[in-house]
Amino acid sequence: MHWADVLADELLKEDKKHVLATGITPSGPIHIGNMREILTSDAVYRCLLHKGGEAELIYVADDFDPLRKVYPYLPKSYEKYVGMPISEIPCPCGKHKSYADHYLISFLESLKEIGVKPRVYRANEMYKNGDYNEAIQIAMENMDKIKEIIQKISKRQLPKNWIPFNILCSKCKRMTSTEAVLYEYPIIEYKCSCGYEGEVDIRQGGVGKLPWRVDWPARWKMLNVTFEPFGKDLGTVGGARDTGERIVEEIYNYPAPKYTVYEFILLKGKGAMHSSKGTALSAEEMLKMTPPEVLRFLIMNNQPNKHIVFDSGLGLLNLVDEYDRWERVYFGKEEPVKGMKDYKKTYELSQPEKTPDEIPYQLPYRHLVTLVQIADTWEDVKKILLRTKQIPKDLSKTDEEHLKQRTTHARYWLHNFAPDIIKFEVKTKKKPQVTLDEKQKKFLSTLKEKIDSIDWKAENIHNIIYETSEEEKIPIKTAFKTIYQIIIGQEKGPRMGYFLSNLDKDFVLKRIEEIVK
């Protein structure tokens, strides 16, 4: 059984509406670990619906959290915002409502492409609206109990004047520099290291925030959360999950949600990613280089508790090939191999939208990577595909959209992540600087004559090159090298027959002519 079905079955033991939660503090580029989290929830969510359960998928943006420090990707000037809620800090690019939105919005856009449609909550709004008021009051009433739970389970000593509420200083707007002096419902008197002394009324929204270890369980209760996966950094003994369980059950009188712990996604050759160190690959970027169904496949095909090594180099091509293969197996075009576990469910969960009725038109991704280097736009790529009969004239609109989308991803990958070895540029404008000896020139001119009369097809081109190299008695290696040099200015290139057939025949003829004369 697929892992998502196992989790869904677990949840279905209780016959009620399930709320599957995920979330993140958008304090920087949202990295692919969060992509894993939300796709994990999405998988369970879909399985629940599939089994006839009632469920909702939600995403909570912790945008009322304070900025902890000036991260490497921020300008020095952000020093003055450290300690302020990220929803209250200006956007680094100026185009968004706030610092938090700057990172959140583009991530939410990415979610659309991979077909995840959660209901989005923003902590800053929830606090300001007063949604948290009751939870805050309960926390304050149970201050000692909460303190005891946290101290006992996390084995951490909390300060004497600790309260389960971080007050926002009304003068300097920071949340990390205030200290409570006196609490008498509903007023907390506080002083701030900026020198300000004042008071807040906890019945008023947005005057402060529950600390994380209390905020999390409070939210479970408030939003009726029944399932929430979390990364292994949070799954540690004595961690927020452990204290949260006790707090939600004993203070908020609500059962702790079910969960699964997910492992990290590692970047091949670079190890674990840390957004705070700026070494992370952002979720958006990962999605830009990987077709959405393939990205989902990567997550769905791996149990959450296994770490995934993502190879943004040539390994990405293998991943796409693997996906395509699973697709052929799903549609019965190929026999499943032993070990292709749960291939049906895995394939279905990999679909951003609903599973297609018949197999999408497949074109080897590697080939697409070559094509996008020959033609700049999808229209031009399409022309080549049609001319060389690599796609049928009556290709469906869906298939075309799919191929078009894949070329976009291939192009992004090529420009930003592909190793140089597979890059080339067809020198259409001017001929590359090459010095050829007489033999090579003779070879080319003979080749030109022969090419002129053939049908412009990969196989024919391939054969003609061999034939000519034999006639002219030059090594086949030299023959290939010569052609690559005059077309792309390199000594090696993509498989010659297919490559040339994708180029314009007249261009090739003209180029040879220019070189030979």
Added chain:
RNA sequence: GGGCCUGUAGCUCAGCUAGGUAGAGCAUCUGGCUUUUAACCAGGUGGCCAAGGGUUCGAAUCCCUUCAGGCCCGCCA
């Protein structure tokens, strides 16, 4: 110190969430192909499933112990 994950073919890994003759890709070898961006096709070689114990008619798979490697936590969220 605590927690999690991993250990299966030369390499990378699947199979462990159904206990029932050990699987794939790459590499290698053979044959074919007029060897071209980690080429393609057909086939072959290759494994005491880390070690030990237990449960079972039967264990890579479940349980216990040991060894080795990786990651996370012991600031904040």
